[in-house]
Amino acid sequence: MSTATRKPEQISTRVEAASARATRAAGATQTPVVAEIREPDLVSIVMPALNEEAAIGETIANVPVEEFKKLGLRVEIVIVDNGSTDRTAEIARAAGARVVAESRRGYGNAYRRGFKEARGAFICTMDADSTYPSEVLPELVSSLRGDNLDFINTNRLTLISNGVMSKRNRIGNILLTGMTRILFRHPFKDSQSGMWVFRADLLDRMNLKAGGMALSQEIKLEAGSRLKVRCAEVPIKYRYRIGESKLNVWRDGVNNLLHLARRRLS
Numbered sequence: 277m278s279t280a281t282r283k284p285e286q287i288s289t290r291v292e293a294a295s296a297r298a299t300r301a302a303g304a305t306q307t308p309v310v311a312e313i314r315e316p317d318l319v320s321i322v323m324p325a326l327n328e329e330a331a332i333g334e335t336i337a338n339v340p341v342e343e344f345k346k347l348g349l350r351v352e353i354v355i356v357d358n359g360s361t362d363r364t365a366e367i368a369r370a371a372g373a374r375v376v377a378e379s380r381r382g383y384g385n386a387y388r389r390g391f392k393e394a395r396g397a398f399i400c401t402m403d404a405d406s407t408y409p410s411e412v413l414p415e416l417v418s419s420l421r422g423d424n425l426d427f428i429n430t431n432r433l434t435l436i437s438n439g440v441m442s443k444r445n446r447i448g449n450i451l452l453t454g455m456t457r458i459l460f461r462h463p464f465k466d467s468q469s470g471m472w473v474f475r476a477d478l479l480d481r482m483n484l485k486a487g488g489m490a491l492s493q494e495i496k497l498e499a500g501s502r503l504k505v506r507c508a509e510v511p512i513k514y515r516y517r518i519g520e521s522k523l524n525v526w527r528d529g530v531n532n533l534l535h536l537a538r539r540r541l542s
């Protein structure tokens with residue numbers, strides 16, 4: 277096993293067996309139509325991209341398609357673009373990705389659209405900026421299958437090297453994660469990480485509404501705190517970003533805090 281990952285530490289084994297039985301007993305109306313067209317041997321790598329021409333080609337080329345093949349899995353790469361004004365879409369298409377255009381701006385809107393387009397039984401996410409180590413994905417999908425997990429989060433904050441993330445972003449990530457853990461008894465140690473690996477059928481049970489950056493904490497809150505599916509988290513080695521960050525630290529930080537407060541009060 278590489279040093280970048282270790283066996284996912286299972287942080288919740290509460291399987292919703294009773295609820296699954298209840299759902300089945302409730303009949304076909306509870307079974308979403310989209311689930312029927314998910315392909316069991318297909319992994320969908322979904323990435324939102326806004327003006328990422330400097331990084332997107334390399335990010336797509338680094339997806340370990342051959343390693344997935346060794347596991348008997350095929351890969352589709354879905355890029356969700358929100359009107360990039362550079363060559364993002366063109367480069368992504370040339371690199372073999374399917375590019376989907378979403379008219380509503382925002383990271384969350386892009387992901388929610390990408391999840392609708394994904395056809396794989398397994399979904400992996402990451403930024404289109406070369407920061408996430410995609411080489412760990414086959415091992416994580418294997419863990420999902422072998423260890424009977426539903427959702428794996430990645431934690432950038434434990435193995436972080438100096439300079440890869442600005443001090444301000446690091447403090448923001450630690451504060452937001454701490455708030456989330458206190459307010460929701462949340463299991464994850466990096467609530468803002470953008471790399472998640474999960475079973476696509478979870479989407480049928482999740483209630484994802486965030487249009488902006490808050491989607492990252494929302495999906496983890498749905499998995500780890502509301503649905504309490506079988507979750508794990510692994511440390512990863514986060515890398516230097518290529519191209520400009522789209523994060524507006526103050527605006528997105530405040531929006532994420534408001535999202536936590538609203539969710540706690542609702």
Ligand SMILES: Nc1nc2c(ncn2[C@@H]2O[C@H](COP(=O)(O)OP(=O)(O)O)[C@@H](O)[C@H]2O)c(=O)[nH]1
Pocket residue numbers: 323324325326327328356357358381382383386402403404405470520521522523
């Ligand atoms: N489609 C789309 N992608 C976005 C939007 N905002 C950010 N992204 C993408 O979401 C990912 C995360 O944004 P990024 O700037 O890397 O944030 P950071 O990792 O917090 O610095 C990157 O791949 C961005 O290109 C958006 O409004 N629309």
Ligand SMILES: [Mg+2]
Pocket residue numbers: 403405407517
């Ligand atoms: Mg990024």
